[in-house]
Amino acid sequence: MLQVILKRVAIAIPVILVVASLTFFLVRMAPGGPFDAEKVVPPQVMKNLNAVYNLDAPLMIQYRDYMFNLIQGDFGPSFRYPGRSVTEMIFTGLPVTFELAFYAIIVAMLIGSFAGVIAAVKRNTMLDFIPMTIAMIGICMPTFLLGPLLVLFFGIHLEVLPVSGWDSLAGDKILPSITLGAAYAAYIARLSRGGMLETLSQDYIRTARAKGLPEHQVIIRHALQGGLVPVVSFLGPAIAGLIGGSFVVETIFQIPGLGRFYVEAAFNRDYTMILGTTIFFSALIIFFNLLSDIAVLLMNPRARSEA
Amino acid sequence: MKIKQLSLFFLIALVGCGKSISPVDSGLQEQILHFGNGSEPQGLDPHIVTGVPEHHLLISMCEGLTIANPRGGENLPGVAESWVISPDGKTYTFYLNKNAMWSNGDALIADDFVWSWMRILTPSLGSQYPDMLYYLKGAADFHQGITQDFSTVGVKAINDHELRVELNNPTPFFIKLLSHYSTYPVHKNTVLKHGSIDDRNGLWTRPGNFVCNGPMNLKTWELNKQITVDKNPLYWDADKVKLNEIRYYPVSNESTEDRMFRAGQLHVTNVVPLEKCPVYIENENPNLRIEPYMGTYFYRVNTLHPVLKDKRIRKALAFALNRTQIVERVSKCGQQAAYSFTPPGSAGYEPDTEVPFDPELAQSLLSDAGYPNGEGFPVLEILFNTQEGHRKIALAVQQMWQQNLGISVQLVNQDWKVYLAREMTGDFQISRAGWIGDYEDPNTFLDTLRPNRGNNKTGWENKEYDDLLELANATNDQSLRYKYLMQAEQLLISEMPIIPIYTYVRQYQLSNDVKGWYPNLLDTHHPKFIYLER
Numbered sequence: 001m002l003q004v005i006l007k008r009v010a011i012a013i014p015v016i017l018v019v020a021s022l023t024f025f026l027v028r029m030a031p032g033g034p035f036d037a038e039k040v041v042p043p044q045v046m047k048n049l050n051a052v053y054n055l056d057a058p059l060m061i062q063y064r065d066y067m068f069n070l071i072q073g074d075f076g077p078s079f080r081y082p083g084r085s086v087t088e089m090i091f092t093g094l095p096v097t098f099e100l101a102f103y104a105i106i107v108a109m110l111i112g113s114f115a116g117v118i119a120a121v122k123r124n125t126m127l128d129f130i131p132m133t134i135a136m137i138g139i140c141m142p143t144f145l146l147g148p149l150l151v152l153f154f155g156i157h158l159e160v161l162p163v164s165g166w167d168s169l170a171g172d173k174i175l176p177s178i179t180l181g182a183a184y185a186a187y188i189a190r191l192s193r194g195g196m197l198e199t200l201s202q203d204y205i206r207t208a209r210a211k212g213l214p215e216h217q218v219i220i221r222h223a224l225q226g227g228l229v230p231v232v233s234f235l236g237p238a239i240a241g242l243i244g245g246s247f248v249v250e251t252i253f254q255i256p257g258l259g260r261f262y263v264e265a266a267f268n269r270d271y272t273m274i275l276g277t278t279i280f281f282s283a284l285i286i287f288f289n290l291l292s293d294i295a296v297l298l299m300n301p302r303a304r305s306e307a
Numbered sequence: 308m309k310i311k312q313l314s315l316f317f318l319i320a321l322v323g324c325g326k327s328i329s330p331v332d333s334g335l336q337e338q339i340l341h342f343g344n345g346s347e348p349q350g351l352d353p354h355i356v357t358g359v360p361e362h363h364l365l366i367s368m369c370e371g372l373t374i375a376n377p378r379g380g381e382n383l384p385g386v387a388e389s390w391v392i393s394p395d396g397k398t399y400t401f402y403l404n405k406n407a408m409w410s411n412g413d414a415l416i417a418d419d420f421v422w423s424w425m426r427i428l429t430p431s432l433g434s435q436y437p438d439m440l441y442y443l444k445g446a447a448d449f450h451q452g453i454t455q456d457f458s459t460v461g462v463k464a465i466n467d468h469e470l471r472v473e474l475n476n477p478t479p480f481f482i483k484l485l486s487h488y489s490t491y492p493v494h495k496n497t498v499l500k501h502g503s504i505d506d507r508n509g510l511w512t513r514p515g516n517f518v519c520n521g522p523m524n525l526k527t528w529e530l531n532k533q534i535t536v537d538k539n540p541l542y543w544d545a546d547k548v549k550l551n552e553i554r555y556y557p558v559s560n561e562s563t564e565d566r567m568f569r570a571g572q573l574h575v576t577n578v579v580p581l582e583k584c585p586v587y588i589e590n591e592n593p594n595l596r597i598e599p600y601m602g603t604y605f606y607r608v609n610t611l612h613p614v615l616k617d618k619r620i621r622k623a624l625a626f627a628l629n630r631t632q633i634v635e636r637v638s639k640c641g642q643q644a645a646y647s648f649t650p651p652g653s654a655g656y657e658p659d660t661e662v663p664f665d666p667e668l669a670q671s672l673l674s675d676a677g678y679p680n681g682e683g684f685p686v687l688e689i690l691f692n693t694q695e696g697h698r699k700i701a702l703a704v705q706q707m708w709q710q711n712l713g714i715s716v717q718l719v720n721q722d723w724k725v726y727l728a729r730e731m732t733g734d735f736q737i738s739r740a741g742w743i744g745d746y747e748d749p750n751t752f753l754d755t756l757r758p759n760r761g762n763n764k765t766g767w768e769n770k771e772y773d774d775l776l777e778l779a780n781a782t783n784d785q786s787l788r789y790k791y792l793m794q795a796e797q798l799l800i801s802e803m804p805i806i807p808i809y810t811y812v813r814q815y816q817l818s819n820d821v822k823g824w825y826p827n828l829l830d831t832h833h834p835k836f837i838y839l840e841r
Contacts, residue, residue, distance in 0.1 A: 032724025
């Protein structure tokens with residue numbers, strides 16, 4: 001196990017460096033700069049600004065300086081927000097995005113695995129068809145449609161939940177969590193149904209039933225562990241996706257998370273912010289994939305012995 | 308068991324939040340204004356930031372020598388309680404209010420302005436608005452590094468409460484510039500405590516550190532969430548301030564902002580979503596505000612292009628557009644068809660120019676230029692930044708030119724920064740553009756099209772135009788000045804390097820509880836006049 005972890009960490013470092021280098025040069029290739037605005041900045045001012053942010057140095061020198069600082073954990077100052085460092089901005093938005101992703105994954109797991117397990121157990125009945133149809137709709141429905149629909153119903157029509165905000169008004173975390181979790185709930189429902197169906201046809205389940213165990217015990221004590229393996233291996237990329245993909249939900253619900261910084265940085269050509277967030281998200285994705293691989297190893301003895 | 312608990316948690320949470328008092332209702336009782344502020348401000352250093360959200364914040368927390376009149380027109384006293392202008396219009400003496408002080412209790416003196424203006428003109432600060440002070444004698448030379456001696460710049464503290472400013476030319480709109488945040492004073496000791504005079508990244512603007520002199524104080528600043536300011540008891544005119552708090556929300560998504568307003572989370576929105584505006588007009592939404600705004604939506608023509616360098620073609624393009632139809636059927640939010648570059652009514656200036664919708668005249672101009680019925684005319688491109696509103700207008704223009712001139716154009720939409728870069732480098736033929744005045748005077752528009760102005764971007768250079776603006780700048784007689792500006796504007800429209808389309812309006816939603824809020828061309832609503840009442 002330790003060997004697997006060490007191996008993955010050893011691969012991760014060069015991957016992150018490659019991501020950083022590629023991003024550095026790609027953002028510089030994009031037309032437009034951080035200080036371009038509709039009201040053109042006088043050339044003298046542009047010269048001063050470029051000097052302040054070291055943008056007047058040759059590109060390779062800038063790259064060298066950036067990588068040198070990066071290795072020391074310094075992402076540099078934001079170009080868009082004077083007085084803010086990229087690190088500060090990442091760590092301001094991150095807890096919010098984490099919290100949102102955490103609630104969303106709970107919503108997804110609760111609804112998804114419950115629907116999936118029921119559908120598998122009651123295979124080819126209405127309890128299978130209805131949740132699976134809803135799951136299909138859930139996968140297809142984009143968050144930018146579901147979010148406003150939920151807001152219109154619960155926030156404006158019923159007036160029981162706030163339409164936006166995070167930690168400002170009572171209950172303002174509910175709608176964003178459901179919106180973000182819904183699509184993943186749908187995936188999890190389909191995955192857990194598949195996993196459960198496969199597990200339920202295994203010999204050891206037949207043995208359990210033959211021993212006279214009640215059906216709910218067969219499912220909860222024996223089938224669930226195997227049935228949810230596909231869900232667990234999906235959780236790593238899912239959490240990474242939730243964190244990286246929370247931009248739409250953060251925008252719809254006015255949530256001060258990292259996703260908004262990330263996308264706005266690209267629009268603003270805030271070079272250091274684009275780099276910082278990209279590198280940070282890459283590291284997160286690698287980390288969560290590693291976590292889910294470890295979880296699968298723990299749950300699946302066969303995979304453990306192969307590792 | 309855990310699953311049960313969690314399900315219960317969600318159920319209770321949902322049921323537990325029944326109808327509660329909305330922020331707008333509670334704000335009424337506590338005099339707390341909830342303000343939709345567009346986007347997260349770049350910062351709060353008045354010498355570094357640019358932009359409208361920053362403007363909203365800074366007018367509440369800081370104050371210049373004058374403040375914008377909430378009803379439009381001449382500026383009102385700010386830190387300066389009065390001023391005297393020399394007969395030649397080039398020397399201004401400001402008498403500062405002796406009760407003016409910083410939010411930490413320090414007295415605000417004339418030297419604070421001298422130091423602050425030196426700061427904004429310090430090249431290494433990289434301020435983007437130093438040209439607001441270029442009207443001062445010697446300011447441009449100091450900023451461009453021609454001299455390092457700030458005493459050569461035309462600003463002196465005669466004593467603690469008297470400030471003398473010398474200008475290059477009589478500048479009748481100078482008093483109006485002084486309510487712009489780039490001319491605001493900053494507290495020297497606070498700035499220097501957190502960095503040097505030219506430090507862009509100093510932490511003096513953080514809550515707890517921030518010291519300024521406006522009617523409100525910075526209370527909290529949560530990135531991308533909310534900025535709260537509360538009443539500054541040390542403000543010289545604190546008795547007049549009725550609001551206890553303003554909460555600014557950086558809501559960049561128009562639909563989210565609209566929903567927040569409908570749910571009672573905001574008193575005022577930044578905009579109205581494009582698609583909602585006609586619906587609200589039709590339904591007579593009592594909260595909808597559509598007010599004149601000092602901005603022009605126009606098409607910029609690249610006059611260096613081999614075909615577009617012919618002014619007959621530029622005029623043909625302009626005369627083939629039915630502006631009334633564009634505002635009534637395409638933009639549909641109260642915009643006014645524009646027939647001049649300067650919006651009508653700016654500081655009493657009424658541009659007397661005509662841009663007729665005359666397809667026959669347009670065709671004959673095109674024919675004179677060698678393209679009868681549009682034959683042989685190359686396919687041109689209209690460049691615009693990705694936005695639904697710009698696309699719709701470009702589509703209408705495309706169709707009108709096809710129909711009235713028989714010429715084809717292609718629409719090219721680009722990401723904002725790509726669009727800006729292409730405009731800057733002249734890599735366009737026709738591009739959509741907008742210009743919003745910084746102060747209420749025609750000069751803020753006409754000056755941009757002088758040669759060598761970065762915002763010209765059309766490649767159009769006209770000596771006569773430049774001379775007229777020079778003459779306007781040199782005179783102290785306002786009617787003569789407007790006469791020169793009018794002549795310049797007529798010349799501009801006869802050459803058509805830009806094709807005006809419509810005059811902007813400000814469209815937003817305002818709660819009926821908000822009082823002391825008046826429409827004005829610059830859309831400046833000073834918090835000291837605003838209060839909440841039902």
